[in-house]
Amino acid sequence: MGGDLGPAAVVEGVDIAVRRRGGLRCLLHGKRDEIEPILARFPAARDASEIRDAETFVTMDDKPSEALRRSRGSSMWNAIQAVKAGEADVAMSAGNTGALMAISKVILRMKPNVHRPAIVASWPTPRGFSAVLDVGANIECTPTQLVEFAILGEAFSRAVHGIERPTVGLLNIGAEELKGNSMVQEAAQLMRAAHLDLDYYGYVEGDDISMGTVDVVVTDGFTGNVALKTAEGTARLVGRFVREEFTSTFRNRLSAFLSRDVLRGLRSRMDPRSANGGVLLGMNGIVVKSHGSADGEGFATALRVAAGMAESNFLSEIEHNLHRLARMSDAAAEQAAE
Amino acid sequence: MGGDLGPAAVVEGVDIAVRRRGGLRCLLHGKRDEIEPILARFPAARDASEIRDAETFVTMDDKPSEALRRSRGSSMWNAIQAVKAGEADVAMSAGNTGALMAISKVILRMKPNVHRPAIVASWPTPRGFSAVLDVGANIECTPTQLVEFAILGEAFSRAVHGIERPTVGLLNIGAEELKGNSMVQEAAQLMRAAHLDLDYYGYVEGDDISMGTVDVVVTDGFTGNVALKTAEGTARLVGRFVREEFTSTFRNRLSAFLSRDVLRGLRSRMDPRSANGGVLLGMNGIVVKSHGSADGEGFATALRVAAGMAESNFLSEIEHNLHRLARMSDAAAEQAAE
Numbered sequence: 001m002g003g004d005l006g007p008a009a010v011v012e013g014v015d016i017a018v019r020r021r022g023g024l025r026c027l028l029h030g031k032r033d034e035i036e037p038i039l040a041r042f043p044a045a046r047d048a049s050e051i052r053d054a055e056t057f058v059t060m061d062d063k064p065s066e067a068l069r070r071s072r073g074s075s076m077w078n079a080i081q082a083v084k085a086g087e088a089d090v091a092m093s094a095g096n097t098g099a100l101m102a103i104s105k106v107i108l109r110m111k112p113n114v115h116r117p118a119i120v121a122s123w124p125t126p127r128g129f130s131a132v133l134d135v136g137a138n139i140e141c142t143p144t145q146l147v148e149f150a151i152l153g154e155a156f157s158r159a160v161h162g163i164e165r166p167t168v169g170l171l172n173i174g175a176e177e178l179k180g181n182s183m184v185q186e187a188a189q190l191m192r193a194a195h196l197d198l199d200y201y202g203y204v205e206g207d208d209i210s211m212g213t214v215d216v217v218v219t220d221g222f223t224g225n226v227a228l229k230t231a232e233g234t235a236r237l238v239g240r241f242v243r244e245e246f247t248s249t250f251r252n253r254l255s256a257f258l259s260r261d262v263l264r265g266l267r268s269r270m271d272p273r274s275a276n277g278g279v280l281l282g283m284n285g286i287v288v289k290s291h292g293s294a295d296g297e298g299f300a301t302a303l304r305v306a307a308g309m310a311e312s313n314f315l316s317e318i319e320h321n322l323h324r325l326a327r328m329s330d331a332a333a334e335q336a337a338e
Numbered sequence: 339m340g341g342d343l344g345p346a347a348v349v350e351g352v353d354i355a356v357r358r359r360g361g362l363r364c365l366l367h368g369k370r371d372e373i374e375p376i377l378a379r380f381p382a383a384r385d386a387s388e389i390r391d392a393e394t395f396v397t398m399d400d401k402p403s404e405a406l407r408r409s410r411g412s413s414m415w416n417a418i419q420a421v422k423a424g425e426a427d428v429a430m431s432a433g434n435t436g437a438l439m440a441i442s443k444v445i446l447r448m449k450p451n452v453h454r455p456a457i458v459a460s461w462p463t464p465r466g467f468s469a470v471l472d473v474g475a476n477i478e479c480t481p482t483q484l485v486e487f488a489i490l491g492e493a494f495s496r497a498v499h500g501i502e503r504p505t506v507g508l509l510n511i512g513a514e515e516l517k518g519n520s521m522v523q524e525a526a527q528l529m530r531a532a533h534l535d536l537d538y539y540g541y542v543e544g545d546d547i548s549m550g551t552v553d554v555v556v557t558d559g560f561t562g563n564v565a566l567k568t569a570e571g572t573a574r575l576v577g578r579f580v581r582e583e584f585t586s587t588f589r590n591r592l593s594a595f596l597s598r599d600v601l602r603g604l605r606s607r608m609d610p611r612s613a614n615g616g617v618l619l620g621m622n623g624i625v626v627k628s629h630g631s632a633d634g635e636g637f638a639t640a641l642r643v644a645a646g647m648a649e650s651n652f653l654s655e656i657e658h659n660l661h662r663l664a665r666m667s668d669a670a671a672e673q674a675a676e
Contacts, residue, residue, distance in 0.1 A: 126578060136511060139519045173474055173563040181477045181560055206567025210575040219564075222519055225511040226561050227568045229544025234572040237548040240464060242580070245600045255597035262583050262590045 001030040001057035001075045002095020004293045010094065011038045013290075013299025015045035017307075020300070024307055027082055029054050029075040054078050057095075060292060064098030071103050080107045083285040089310035092302060094290040101137055101280065108283040111318065113325040115142075118149045118221070119278040119289060120156050121228055122305070125212025131157045131166075132209060132217040135278060136225035143186035146170065146218050148325060150191060150198060152281040153216040155321045159314035160279075161215065169204035169214035171223060183220070193331070196324050239267075277302030279309055281318075286310065339368040339395035339413045340433020342631045348432065349376045351628075351637025353383035355645075358638070362645055365420055367392050367413040392416050395433075398630060402436030409441050418445045421623040427648035430640060432628040439475055439618065446621040449656065451663040453480075456487045456559070457616040457627060458494050459566055460643070463550025469495045469504075470547060470555040473616060474563035481524035484508065484556050486663060488529060488536060490619040491554040493659045497652035498617075499553065507542035507552035509561060521558070531669070534662050577605075615640030617647055619656075624648065 003009055007030055014026050025048050028035055032053040039046045054075035058067045071077045076095055082088040084107050093100050101117055110116070118134035131153045138145065150168045157166035170188055172180040180188075180203065191200045201214045206227060209217050219227070246256035246263070256263060276298040280287040286309050290302035341347055345368055352364050363386050366373055370391040377384045392413035396405045409415045414433055420426040422445050431438050439455055448454070458471035469491045476483065488506045495504035508526055510518040518526075518541065529538045539552045544565060547555050557565070584594035584601070594601060614636040618625040624647050628640035 124575070126575065139511065171564060173477065173560055173567075206564040206569075207571030207574070209568055210571035222511055223561055223564050226509060226544040226557075226565055229511075230547055230565045230568050231544075231572040233545030233548035234569040235576055236545070237462070237464065238573055238576045245603050246597075248603075252597075252600045255600050258596045259584075259590075259593035262593050265583050265586075 001034075001054075002060070002093050002292070003290065003299075004060070004094075005295060007031075007035050008038050009295050009299050011035065011042055011045050011049075012296030013294070013303055014049060015042035016296055016300035017303040018044045018048040021304065021307065024048060024303070026050070026303075027052050027079070027088055029079045029082075030057060031055075031075075052078055052082075058099045058103075060096050062096055062099055064096070064102040067096060067099035068102045068106065071099065076100060077103055077107070080104050080285075080287065083287070084108055090286045090288055090306040092288045092290065092306050094292055094294055094299060094302075097136060097289055097292075100287065100289055104280055104283055104285075104287045108285040108287070111282055111284060111322055113322060113329055114148050114152070114282040115145055117280045117282040117287075118145075118152055120153055120281055121224075121278050122161070123209055123217070123228075123231070125210060127212040129161050130209060130212055130215055130217055131161065132219070132224060132228065133281065134219065134221040134224050135228045136221045137280065138221040140222070141183065141220040143183055143190055146183070146187035146220070147190045147196070147328065148282070150200075150216065150218045151196075151321045151325050152318065153218060154198060155314060155317035156279065156281060157215045159312040159317045160308060163215050165199055166215035167199045167201045168216040168218060169201045169208065171206070171209075171217055171219035171227070172203035173205065174203070187218075190328070193328065196328060198324075277305030279305065286314070339372075339392075340398070340431050340630070341628065341637075342398070342432075343633060345369075345373050346376050347633050347637050349373065349380055349383050349387075350634025351632070351641055352387060353380035354634055354638035355641035356382045356386040359642065359645065362386060362641070364388070365390050365417070365426055367417045367420075368395060369393075369413075390416055390420075396437045396441075398434050400434055400437055402434070402440040405434060405437035406440045406444065409437065414438060415441055415445070418442050418623075418625065421625070422446055428624045428626055428644040430626045430628065430644050432630055432632055432637060432640075435474065435627055435630075438625065438627055442618060442621055442623075442625045446623040446625070449620055449622060449660055451660060451667055452486050452490070452620040453483055455618045455620040455625075456483075456490055458491055458619055459562075459616050460499070461547055461555070461566075461569070463548060465550040467499050468547065468550055468553055468555055469499065470557070470562060470566065471619065472557065472559040472562050473566045474559045475618065476559040478560070479521065479558035481521055481528055484521070484525035484558070485528045485534070485666065486620065488538075488554065488556045489534075489659045489663050490656065491556060492536060493652060493655035494617065494619060495553045497650040497655045498646060501553050503537055504553035505537045505539045506554040506556060507539045507546065509544070509547070509555055509557035509565070510541035511543065512541070525556075528666070531666065534666060536662075615643030617643065624652070 029052045057075045079091040083091045119137045120133035121135045122129040123132045133149050133153045154166050157163050278289045288306040367390045395413045417429045421429045456472035457475045459473045460467040461470045471487050471491045492504050495501050616627045626644040
């Protein structure tokens with residue numbers, strides 16, 4: 001039911017995703033009366049879906065705490081509950097991010113030694129994709145949380161991006177040791193601790209993200225969200241410059257016509273919809289968040305991410321990685337005892 | 339003497355800038371023995387410059403506190419001292435940012451009611467440029483400092499970008515009131531206080547910067563620096579995509595040849611060197627920081643920014659704006675007394 005465009009974008013997204021990839025099946029949680037007539041227009045989606053009627057739904061404006069109180073039996077609640085019950089492999093929503101996180105936490109529970117979920121984005125680089133987290137779940141973070149993000153992101157990078165030994169960088173504002181705020185500096189000390197067994201690269205700066213300097217970029221949710229949206233805005237501005245240059249004179253319009261295949265390839269490569277789908281990490285179950293403004297195409301991309309997560313060995317990777325976090329907290333406890 | 343490329347890039351930059359714009363005169367502070375032979379190769383720069391011999395210089399690796407202690411008589415110190423003495427209108431450096439700030443503060447002193455300098459960047463948008471600050475001078479900020487940045491940035495936008503009544507936005511991770519960290523939320527309350535007489539727009543997100551939603555974007559130096567570098571990295575990645583698409587097949591290379599004028603226009607529009615030059619605001623005098631990695635072309639751009647600042651009415655604009663800050667701190671004092 002969620003997202004700025006409501007159920008229509010979701011159903012269209014399912015239709016696109018199902019036609020592109022066989023074997024996908026969806027439970028559509030929401031108001032049957034609203035969903036059924038839309039589904040009738042999309043035969044592929046209809047054949048692959050089952051509606052699960054829900055009386056209520058969380059709105060985009062609900063505060064997370066309020067949403068949580070009133071959410072039992074809502075479409076969002078039921079979607080996550082289906083993961084817990086083993087009926088679904090992944091829950092997906094384009095709705096209220098804060099509510100999605102709060103409800104997921106309550107139903108799925110955090111993995112041991114992980115304090116809060118993080119949202120990871122797959123960021124395009126010249127070499128493929130980097131995992132960037134957190135991109136918006138946690139506004140204020142502790143150094144320990146940043147280490148948890150590193151552990152989660154490393155498992156994600158291995159399972160989803162197929163990188164055997166991912167390198168991990170901490171986002172900072174200068175490569176020199178003396179720079180950065182105290183939170184980042186403390187996190188760097190923890191990361192270097194050998195028992196974590198992470199391939200810790202060190203600090204990276206904003207321009208390193210798109211350059212793909214490391215496979216996993218760790219940052220707090222405030223900085224990560226600003227970085228992600230700044231990159232989206234910049235890509236859109238550059239796209240606009242390209243359009244303006246190719247349409248400014250008759251001669252340039254002719255060039256555009258002669259280059260139409262290249263420009264089409266470029267457009268699809270820069271389509272922000274092709275990078276939709278943030279994955280909530282750290283809980284006993286997978287939840288994927290689509291952009292609220294996603295249309296059918298964007299939602300289909302997020303569904304592809306969700307299906308990829310379900311088929312990956314992320315959950316076993318994470319089990320392995322979490323042993324390291326346990327070792328870290330054991331070491332901290334020992335130190336405190338001494 | 340500063341910057342990754344040393345005096346050669348500076349002299350070449352002066353040469354380019356002087357040839358583009360008459361009436362520019364430069365004092366080159368540094369080791370005469372090193373500068374003189376370089377200057378001999380650039381006649382335009384030689385005619386417009388005067389070397390001021392300095393025995394020592396601050397290196398890129400010096401910690402700001404150490405640099406400050408040992409900096410008296412260094413090239414950086416002397417350049418800023420020349421502004422204080424009225425010999426120069428602007429001081430410019432491609433050297434160590436932290437040292438530049440620390441030395442500037444000591445020599446030029448802060449304007450009344452401004453606590454620390456901020457670095458402002460002119461960020462390209464579809465409508466021209468937005469002023470974004472702080473982009474790296476202050477890693478941790480208070481809400482009051484963010485308001486000071488707003489006041490400084492507004493005067494800058496009016497004086498340098500020529501916007502009569504600039505709108506001001508606070509960088510955050512969601513447009514809704516309930517989002518954002520406590521620092522940003524407190525700053526928003528202060529900004530809304532009527533006696534500031536600011537055209538406060540409200541929160542903006544990362545993608546709003548490149549869209550030019552507001553004329554002045556206010557943020558702390560950590561977030562601002564990450565955003566600026568992320569945008570640079572993204573623009574570079576997109577440029578790479580354009581190059582790759584236009585060279586991937588013979589047909590596409592032919593398209594590139596037929597579109598060479600458009601692509602040349604695009605390249606110059608996306609040249610990161612055309613956005614070089616951060617201005618340090620808040621002191622009794624103007625200091626401009628060039629990227630450490632700037633080559634001659636980049637340094638020339640920063641010199642253009644510096645010359646523009648010198649000719650602008652920024653210093654009188656700022657006097658006017660500072661009265662508002664004084665009113666704010668008076669109001670705060672009254673409240674405290676009550």
